[in-house]
Amino acid sequence: VFLxxxxxxxxxxxxxxxxxxxxxxxxxxxIGMYTATQANVRTAxxxxxxxxxxxxxxxxxxGSIMGxxxxxxxxxxxxxxxxxxxxxxxxxxxxxGFGMGASSVALFSRVGGGIFTKSxxxxxxxxxxxxxxxxxxxxxxxxxxxxxxxxxxxxIAGMGADLFGSLAESxxxxxxxxxxxxxxxxxxxxxxxxxxxxxxxIFASFFSVLCxxxxxxxxxxxxxxxxxxxxxSTIFMSLALVPAMYVLPAEFTMTEANGDDKIxxxxxxxxxxxxxxxxxxxxxxxxxxYTSNAYGPTLKLVESCNMGPAPNIIQGLxxxxxxxxxxxLCLTATIAYAFAVAGMYGVGLAALGMLGxxxxxxxxxxxxxxxxxxxxxxxxxxxxxTIRDRTDALxxxxxxxxxxxxxxxIGSAALVGLALFGAFVTRVKGKSVDILxxxxxxGLLVGAMLPYAFSAMTMTAVGDAAFTMMExxxxxxxxGQEEIKAGRKYKPDxxxxxxxxxxxxxxxxxxxGALVILTPLVAGLFFGPAAVEGLLAGAIVSGVQVAISASxxxxxxDNCKKEIEKQNSTIRAKLKxxxxxxxxxxxxxxxxxxxxxxKEELEKIKEEWEVRKELKIAAVVGDTVGDPLxxxxxxxxNILIKLSAITSLVFGSYIKNVNLxxxxxxxxxx
Numbered sequence: 129v130f131l132x133x134x135x136x137x138x139x140x141x142x143x144x145x146x147x148x149x150x151x152x153x154x155x156x157x158x159i160g161m162y163t164a165t166q167a168n169v170r171t172a173x174x175x176x177x178x179x180x181x182x183x184x185x186x187x188x189x190x191g192s193i194m195g196x197x198x199x200x201x202x203x204x205x206x207x208x209x210x211x212x213x214x215x216x217x218x219x220x221x222x223x224x225g226f227g228m229g230a231s232s233v234a235l236f237s238r239v240g241g242g243i244f245t246k247s248x249x250x251x252x253x254x255x256x257x258x259x260x261x262x263x264x265x266x267x268x269x270x271x272x273x274x275x276x277x278x279x280x281x282x283x284i285a286g287m288g289a290d291l292f293g294s295l296a297e298s299x300x301x302x303x304x305x306x307x308x309x310x311x312x313x314x315x316x317x318x319x320x321x322x323x324x325x326x327x328x329x330i331f332a333s334f335f336s337v338l339c340x341x342x343x344x345x346x347x348x349x350x351x352x353x354x355x356x357x358x359x360x361s362t363i364f365m366s367l368a369l370v371p372a373m374y375v376l377p378a379e380f381t382m383t384e385a386n387g388d389d390k391i392x393x394x395x396x397x398x399x400x401x402x403x404x405x406x407x408x409x410x411x412x413x414x415x416x417x418y419t420s421n422a423y424g425p426t427l428k429l430v431e432s433c434n435m436g437p438a439p440n441i442i443q444g445l446x447x448x449x450x451x452x453x454x455x456x457l458c459l460t461a462t463i464a465y466a467f468a469v470a471g472m473y474g475v476g477l478a479a480l481g482m483l484g485x486x487x488x489x490x491x492x493x494x495x496x497x498x499x500x501x502x503x504x505x506x507x508x509x510x511x512x513x514t515i516r517d518r519t520d521a522l523x524x525x526x527x528x529x530x531x532x533x534x535x536x537x538i539g540s541a542a543l544v545g546l547a548l549f550g551a552f553v554t555r556v557k558g559k560s561v562d563i564l565x566x567x568x569x570x571g572l573l574v575g576a577m578l579p580y581a582f583s584a585m586t587m588t589a590v591g592d593a594a595f596t597m598m599e600x601x602x603x604x605x606x607x608g609q610e611e612i613k614a615g616r617k618y619k620p621d622x623x624x625x626x627x628x629x630x631x632x633x634x635x636x637x638x639x640x641g642a643l644v645i646l647t648p649l650v651a652g653l654f655f656g657p658a659a660v661e662g663l664l665a666g667a668i669v670s671g672v673q674v675a676i677s678a679s680x681x682x683x684x685x686d687n688c689k690k691e692i693e694k695q696n697s698t699i700r701a702k703l704k705x706x707x708x709x710x711x712x713x714x715x716x717x718x719x720x721x722x723x724x725x726x727k728e729e730l731e732k733i734k735e736e737w738e739v740r741k742e743l744k745i746a747a748v749v750g751d752t753v754g755d756p757l758x759x760x761x762x763x764x765x766n767i768l769i770k771l772s773a774i775t776s777l778v779f780g781s782y783i784k785n786v787n788l789x790x791x792x793x794x795x796x797x798x
Contacts, residue, residue, distance in 0.1 A: 149229025571662020682758025
């Protein structure tokens with residue numbers, strides 16, 4: 129792609145920006161993964177030696193490095209390009225190259241990482257828990273290392289690259305529209321305003337992260353402490369932006385895509401940022417409500433497991449569909465206000481506002497896999513079960529905060545996609561989407577179909593890889609049991625599972641990646657800008673709904689399983705203390721040795737425990753179905769929305785002038 133851009137009329141500067149965006153995004157992901165693998169063992173040690181409060185601090189600050197690095201590298205890369213090339217309308221496409229480079233790496237990290245982590249997770253879970261009856265993260269399961277590696281690949285590097293791309297693209301879109309205002313061009317500092325918004329967000333997030341140590345943490349209060357961080361950063365940024373607004377003129381005009389001038393006032397622009405910022409926080413809290421095991425929707429899933437896997441699946445799908453309502457209304461209100469008072473510039477600022485809390489959103493998202501891996505390390509190190517209980521409490525909160533981060537990312541992707549859509553229309557001098565225009569309506573239908581085709585490809589990839597993984601794990605596990613029975617030592621083939629996940633992630637991401645990049649180019653080069661306008665609009669509208677429902681359904685199923693495992697652990701402890709049952713797995717032996725009332729009591733306990741086992745199986749089935757939804761297909765739709773839009777924007781001049789069947793620049797449509 130770098131060579132294609134270099135050899136085209138976009139030139140070497142755009143190719144350099146593309147490469148810089150890719151390097152910044154990749155570097156941020158690498159730093160995040162390196163930090164996570166340093167932090168997880170320290171988190172496990174802190175949980176053992178000092179308790180949950182110290183463990184939370186280490187996991188939280190480990191995640192904060194990822195959050196602050198992503199925002200800082202985005203600001204640095206864009207700042208360097210802006211100083212080199214400025215905001216000249218004739219050279220602003222250079223900045224688009226940076227956004228396209230960032231999104232290209234996000235495609236690898238988010239889609240490839242999602243396939244990697246979920247093929248390992250699903251395979252290890254189904255064989256380990258359901259076939260072999262061994263605990264999660266048990267070192268006898270050869271898939272356990274690939275599962276833990278995958279958490280870092282998908283949830284650290286993938287989420288970081290995803291939101292890095294959102295930050296770069298929303299800033300590019302705002303800068304593109306800024307260059308149409310004579311007043312902003314005259315006031316040089318005002319042209320930098322989108323970068324100033326990001327800078328303020330970094331400082332606000334930095335101070336809110338420092339506040340984390342003010343809270344006393346118990347296993348029951350972890351989730352509340354993490355949720356407060358998002359609220360604190362939102363309040364800090366709201367206050368810090370007030371003096372920054374004086375960089376903008378009191379009034380300035382923006383040239384809209386249709387050529388009309390729109391008068392924008394300084395405090396209208398402030399309102400756009402506030403709408404985006406507070407909508408992002410609200411979307412995060414709504415996501416928490418629908419996915420946390422502390423609230424009704426997920427607890428209802430737990431109850432549905434009493435009737436088996438099918439009711440759990442039905443209720444989970446309904447939960448995901450219902451969870452789209454309030455986030456969509458928040459986005460609707462934000463877009464309506466921003467567009468009314470400041471046009472596409474307002475939409476770009478709203479996207480930057482929603483991304484103002486990006487470092488904190490990534491912090492609480494990165495905290496999740498660090499805590500999850502800490503639990504795995506505790507299990508593989510044979511630490512006491514009390515240590516695993518502490519890390520599980522951190523991990524359960526991490527599941528919810530990861531869902532919050534995904535909701536935040538999806539909401540921002542909708543705004544970024546719309547801002548990029550506006551920049552594309554501005555560049556090709558297009559018009560609004562009209563469903564009575566056949567080319568645009570056809571584009572709308574195809575665009576609305578893309579998220580479904582993309583989801584099908586990524587979920588099929590996970591299913592195929594998981595099937596291969598399960599076959600390998602079963603064969604390896606059975607061979608290991610034979611070796612142990614023969615009195616020989618045996619080490620599971622962890623590397624074999626890692627190889628399966630790696631190969632699957634690299635090969636299986638090619639088709640969905642090609643779908644994202646080639647569809648808008650093919651539509652544009654054959655049918656012109658009108659087809660691309662319809663395509664992008666359809667992908668945004670359809671993709672947001674699919675992404676929110678998939679992510680929330682999967683998150684709720686995951687926490688449903690965690691809640692049932694927590695209940696089972698409590699019941700086991702109670703049976704041991706009150707009924708003298710040292711190990712429920714050996715109930716048959718105890719029943720055979722008992723007689724009279726004791727035997728009758730133990731038989732009743734066995735019946736109740738069999739019900740609990742069936743409950744867990746139903747929850748594991750839901751969690752397994754939800755894994756590719758919440759960690760592969762759902763979040764990756766963000767990339768579809770953004771990368772298809774930024775690709776269209778970068779190659780806008782070709783789409784406008786080289787298309788085969790649409791109107792050319794010298795023959796505009798009537």
